[in-house]
Amino acid sequence: MVGPGLLSGAVAGTIFASPSAEQVRTGIATRVDREKGVLVVVMNYTGDVLSFGMAVEKAKAAGTDVQMVVVGDDVGVGRAKGGKVGRRGIAGTVLVLKIAGALAAAGRSLEEVAKVARLTADNLVSVGASLEHVHVPGRAVSQEDSLKAGEVEIGMGIHNEVGSSRAELDLPELVGRMLAQLLDQNDKDRAFVNVNSNEVVLLVNNLGGVSALELGAITDEVVTQLSKSYNIQPVRILSGTYMTSLNGLGFSITLLNVVNTDIGGPSMIELLDAPSEVTGWAAPIQKTTWEAKNTAVRTDTVKENQEIKPSGLTVDVSGASTALTTGLKKVIAAEPEITRYDTVVGDGDCGIGLKRGAEVTEIPLL
Incomplete structure (x- = not known):
């Protein structure tokens, strides 16, 4: 902390020891x-x-x-x-x-x-x-x-x-x-x-x-x-x-x-x-x-009660649920391997991120 507005000088000893x-x-x-x-x-x-x-x-x-x-x-x-x-x-x-x-x-x-x-x-x-x-570097670690x-x-x-x-x-x-x-x-x-x-x-x-x-x-x-x-x-x-x-x-x-x-x-x-x-x-x-609190507000308006038009698509809910649950379980099981690869090429969080998402998604389907 040596510089304008603070100290003019500092005298240091070795680590955790006073100077002479x-x-x-x-x-x-x-x-x-x-x-x-x-x-x-x-x-x-x-x-x-x-x-x-x-x-x-x-x-x-x-x-x-x-x-x-x-x-x-x-x-x-x-x-x-x-x-x-x-x-x-x-x-x-x-x-x-x-x-x-x-x-x-x-x-x-x-x-x-x-x-x-x-x-x-x-x-x-x-x-x-x-x-x-x-x-302290250079000293034996005491347990x-x-x-x-x-x-x-x-x-x-x-x-x-x-x-x-x-x-x-x-x-x-x-x-x-x-x-x-x-x-x-x-x-x-x-x-x-x-x-x-x-x-x-x-x-x-x-x-x-x-x-x-x-x-x-x-x-x-x-x-x-x-x-x-x-x-x-x-x-x-x-x-x-x-x-x-x-x-x-x-x-x-x-x-x-x-x-x-x-x-x-x-x-x-x-x-x-x-x-x-x-x-x-x-x-x-x-x-x-x-x-201070954040006082920023959205100025655009959101239309309420907008008409939702049917898409006309039909879904086999039981089949989709089974397929999705199976896929999610495979993602969860693959987490260790994904994490290992991502640790090598990335920051190691891909596997756990996918696993958490799969676990949350899987709960209401089972």
Whole structure:
């Protein structure tokens, strides 16, 4: 997410590992414009906080004006287990980066950008869920932590960190449980933010292995339950692949409780809406756009009670039914072979398509 309106630079370690303090220091000292100061945004993981923290101190000692913001938005691990380490940083960090990046691009001071970034981080809650732990290339595959078929792990971190629970749930049940962890103020272990603003931003993030079709269905379910169960209608909806866990078979839900930035504008919503062509960023969907209904209508008229003229043809219903039923049964029986050939020369769906059509057609004839 490096580019206009977002980040000026990013420092990465190996897969699921933090970069060294020297890598980060070099990035601050030689890879970004330091004239107005540098804001370093770090996700709350021990290695990252240590490496980036040391680099920031070295940069300050060298005379660079640097501030660091640590983002911990995950409610998957509650206060009891989180202890002094606190919440992990997951997809909600993307909203901090976008808001801070847009404000910096507008020419605001480092102090203002850091203040709004911290304010955004303090008003975020996120939780993820996945059907399986991801496999890091080059490492042995462990079967110890594998999930059973149909089982989902709630609260799983983006680096394969253990979640809070496992269960066999359908999508509505899963979304309901995730939203409860985000919004239930009676859950003192996880009630980190009271989402009570008139403006709430929703981010549904693909962990890497969810199709666009599935993510659309997930987003629709989340929006529906937010409205019905919590009377929350997000003013902005972001749905897409923003922060992955390689090819993780899951998604995360983030809610931003929009508050006044107290810097005389722009607002958090305006900063999210600010244009950015950075790879990995997709613009938010406005509430009015999401709720808009298709108002297109047909203008041509259909004549009712049209006279149906007899064709004069006669049909042996019994014979036709027998012949058609026999043919349909042969189509059903041939499905495996048709599928095999279509897999070689096509996309493998011809056989099952014919079989389904034959099964539906056959029912009323038998």
